[in-house]
Amino acid sequence: MEIILTLKEDITVPVELDALLPEKIDNMDVEEIKNIKIPQGRTTVKVGELFDVEIRESDTPKMTIKNSSIKLKRVGEGMTTGEIVIEGDVGMHVGAEMKGGRIVVNGNADNWAGRGMKGGELVIKGNAGNYVGSAYRGGYWGMSGGTIVIEGNAGHEIGEYMTGGKIHIKGNVGYFAGIHAKGGLIVIDGDVPGRLGAEMIKGAIVVNGKVSEILPSFKYKGIVENPVIKIKKKDEGTKIEGVYHMFAGDYVNNKPKGQLYISVDRNPHLG
Amino acid sequence: MEYIIKNGIVFDPLNRIDGEKMDICIKDGVIVESVSKDAKEIDASGCVVMPGGIDSHTHIAGPKVNTGRLMRPEDSYRDIYYKKGLKPGTGFSIPSTYKTGYQYCEMGYTTVIEAAMPPLKAKHVHDEFVDTPQIDKGALTLFGNNWIVMKYLKEKEYELCAAYVAWVLRNVKGFAIKIVNPAGTEAWGWGKNVHGLDDPAPYFGITGREIVRGLCKVNEMLGLPHSIHVHPNDLGHPGNWRTTIETMGCVKNMEPKPKYGNRETVYYNTHVQFHSYGGTSWKDFVSKGVEIAEYVNKVDHVMIDVGQITLDETTTMTADGPMEYDLHMSTGNKWANCDVELETGSGVVPFYYSPKGPVYSVQWAIGLEIFLNTDPSKVILATDHPNGGPFTRFPRIIAWLMSKKYRDYWLNEKVHKWARTRSSVGDNDKEYTMYEIAQITRANQAKVLGLSPERGHLGVGAIADIAIYEIAPEEKDPKIIERAFRYTKYTFKRGEIVVKDGNIVKEIFGDTIYVDVKIDETLEKEMMKDLEEVFKKNYTVQIENYKVSDHLANSWKVIQIDSSEIT
Numbered sequence: 001m002e003i004i005l006t007l008k009e010d011i012t013v014p015v016e017l018d019a020l021l022p023e024k025i026d027n028m029d030v031e032e033i034k035n036i037k038i039p040q041g042r043t044t045v046k047v048g049e050l051f052d053v054e055i056r057e058s059d060t061p062k063m064t065i066k067n068s069s070i071k072l073k074r075v076g077e078g079m080t081t082g083e084i085v086i087e088g089d090v091g092m093h094v095g096a097e098m099k100g101g102r103i104v105v106n107g108n109a110d111n112w113a114g115r116g117m118k119g120g121e122l123v124i125k126g127n128a129g130n131y132v133g134s135a136y137r138g139g140y141w142g143m144s145g146g147t148i149v150i151e152g153n154a155g156h157e158i159g160e161y162m163t164g165g166k167i168h169i170k171g172n173v174g175y176f177a178g179i180h181a182k183g184g185l186i187v188i189d190g191d192v193p194g195r196l197g198a199e200m201i202k203g204a205i206v207v208n209g210k211v212s213e214i215l216p217s218f219k220y221k222g223i224v225e226n227p228v229i230k231i232k233k234k235d236e237g238t239k240i241e242g243v244y245h246m247f248a249g250d251y252v253n254n255k256p257k258g259q260l261y262i263s264v265d266r267n268p269h270l271g
Numbered sequence: 272m273e274y275i276i277k278n279g280i281v282f283d284p285l286n287r288i289d290g291e292k293m294d295i296c297i298k299d300g301v302i303v304e305s306v307s308k309d310a311k312e313i314d315a316s317g318c319v320v321m322p323g324g325i326d327s328h329t330h331i332a333g334p335k336v337n338t339g340r341l342m343r344p345e346d347s348y349r350d351i352y353y354k355k356g357l358k359p360g361t362g363f364s365i366p367s368t369y370k371t372g373y374q375y376c377e378m379g380y381t382t383v384i385e386a387a388m389p390p391l392k393a394k395h396v397h398d399e400f401v402d403t404p405q406i407d408k409g410a411l412t413l414f415g416n417n418w419i420v421m422k423y424l425k426e427k428e429y430e431l432c433a434a435y436v437a438w439v440l441r442n443v444k445g446f447a448i449k450i451v452n453p454a455g456t457e458a459w460g461w462g463k464n465v466h467g468l469d470d471p472a473p474y475f476g477i478t479g480r481e482i483v484r485g486l487c488k489v490n491e492m493l494g495l496p497h498s499i500h501v502h503p504n505d506l507g508h509p510g511n512w513r514t515t516i517e518t519m520g521c522v523k524n525m526e527p528k529p530k531y532g533n534r535e536t537v538y539y540n541t542h543v544q545f546h547s548y549g550g551t552s553w554k555d556f557v558s559k560g561v562e563i564a565e566y567v568n569k570v571d572h573v574m575i576d577v578g579q580i581t582l583d584e585t586t587t588m589t590a591d592g593p594m595e596y597d598l599h600m601s602t603g604n605k606w607a608n609c610d611v612e613l614e615t616g617s618g619v620v621p622f623y624y625s626p627k628g629p630v631y632s633v634q635w636a637i638g639l640e641i642f643l644n645t646d647p648s649k650v651i652l653a654t655d656h657p658n659g660g661p662f663t664r665f666p667r668i669i670a671w672l673m674s675k676k677y678r679d680y681w682l683n684e685k686v687h688k689w690a691r692t693r694s695s696v697g698d699n700d701k702e703y704t705m706y707e708i709a710q711i712t713r714a715n716q717a718k719v720l721g722l723s724p725e726r727g728h729l730g731v732g733a734i735a736d737i738a739i740y741e742i743a744p745e746e747k748d749p750k751i752i753e754r755a756f757r758y759t760k761y762t763f764k765r766g767e768i769v770v771k772d773g774n775i776v777k778e779i780f781g782d783t784i785y786v787d788v789k790i791d792e793t794l795e796k797e798m799m800k801d802l803e804e805v806f807k808k809n810y811t812v813q814i815e816n817y818k819v820s821d822h823l824a825n826s827w828k829v830i831q832i833d834s835s836e837i838t
Binding site: 136137140253254 | 342343344345346347348600603604605
């Protein structure tokens, strides 16, 4: 079954949509869905008050949000299966703690996209805010599995406390990518201003763009060609094509195993 | 207001009442022989009636608790307390002040002792006490690494040291002497630690043994209601059980001389679970809980509380600065650290005792092993909240102790196999009775704290702090036990119903208890000469600003002691 939600008009007060997972509303009819209560600011409203609801046939549980807005928060939070397609922008915590399924955002996403994600796939066609795949404030449970692809740019502190999974950013990122990482792989095709992998213990970060500087607590290991990146002992390895400067760190920690691969072509000033 | 609690099954160990069906009469906040016809009747048939619970070692107020709250927003989201008519609060392991008061009260606890107050930061502790409703409070005051204490003890000036301790307790409104990692926290100020009772503190050259013995002597000279309250050296290190027994043993020839209360011991070893580790490293780590329990059973001068691990994610906080640094280095978790000028230090680190972790499972088993092997009149139930786990887990600990089946379920299904192979918990068939539960949750505490004249029992004249639990005395179902001890049917505080059917129905504000010891005037003058110089030279505050003023409590309960014979 596919549910199509169309936002009637632009909203100013944010709405939380974690009650509307495709798997939860799979067997409901239109009226039932319209009557689901969702929080808006400090009050509660019914889905039907904000959205036009339509149902179509589909083999898998699916939900489409049309005319979406950055005020729609927590879309797909905790989902385990099915698919969500968002036409337009989406607010904070999209795909947070999701365990399976797929979310596609045909627009931009706000902060904490894929926060604490455990599995599944999150694709954002536009830009994303800060803390992609990170832990929430004060916490230390970052992304542990699944895949996040951002086709535009991302903000600061992506992959904070990440322990597994993969983040692929096709654009540029902000400061502190991979901070406190304990595993997982981050691939950045664009540029990085600095402080890459601060305090990382495990995991790998690959940068194909320009990196203005590497933290002094990383050790230079030499140039590698077409590296196979292994993060765990039993890992088969991820093959990356290209020529990279390799660094190990972050040596502010005891016995760190973090790896940085920085493109040689774009970074002649390193090494 | 008069009440009569009818037909309850009463457990009152201090008056040796073991499951007797009797009526309790309350008038004007105290327990009385009989009441008039106008008394309101409370039907307690089928219920267990006990005195109000007492937690003799918990961390609920002051700078390090507050640091924990600030550095752990993630703990805040985990538990939100929001009930109509009450102040909302948050925090699972480090609840905010109102939530702390409400939740203790829901469990039938009515008196709670904050276990570590740095004298210099006493105002912060009392300021949070003011906002902690439903319970009476007191604060153990840190002296074990205090420069002035160390200097006096080094010079064997016990009278001057006693005068100083009395002055501090009076001025910062403290309740008793607390010693944490004696000489070790001072060593941490130099980036070091001590590794046993006979390692000297840097610069002062005084050892843990001299500090413990010296302060024990001072404590009995002053005749304080509570004994010295000790967290020995080497906390959390494999092989530390020898240091623990040595520390307990180093004061065995001292005599208890309390001038208030009925204490019979001179030494209180807190969170003994953290001090009962055998082996040489975490690889060959084993339980020495039985050895510790046997020692405690054998001697007359020691009382222990357990510091039971509840296998939760929690926040560790202690004045043992070097220990928290070790914990931060081994876990890589966030860490806060503080040095309190001339007095003490502290650290805070969040910690997750995973049931799947081999070491944590053994720690859990050690606590239970101590409970099951120690004489129930010498052991106290505490989690060292929040270090071993939050106080809201007390009901679960009671269920573990009362039901062998429940314990075995955890042992076989939930925790790592090390708990079975490295401790004797699986072989022990003991099940606590309701009477013994009343001993380890209220009677023992009242006696050792010196508060038994008016608290921890249901005799005539006692404060009417009463907990009524909806449970049969021989109940074995862990779910029913846990539920019953988590939410009382009624909690009476000072003769008023404050909890009914698990809900707070009345918000009241308790007393802050402190000790005021009178000292010989010439002795005090001599001590003040030294102290004024120390303040002028070393403290960042003036002596006048150091004192806790009278407005920092809802009401003070002063224990007056006259020790002017010390000259």
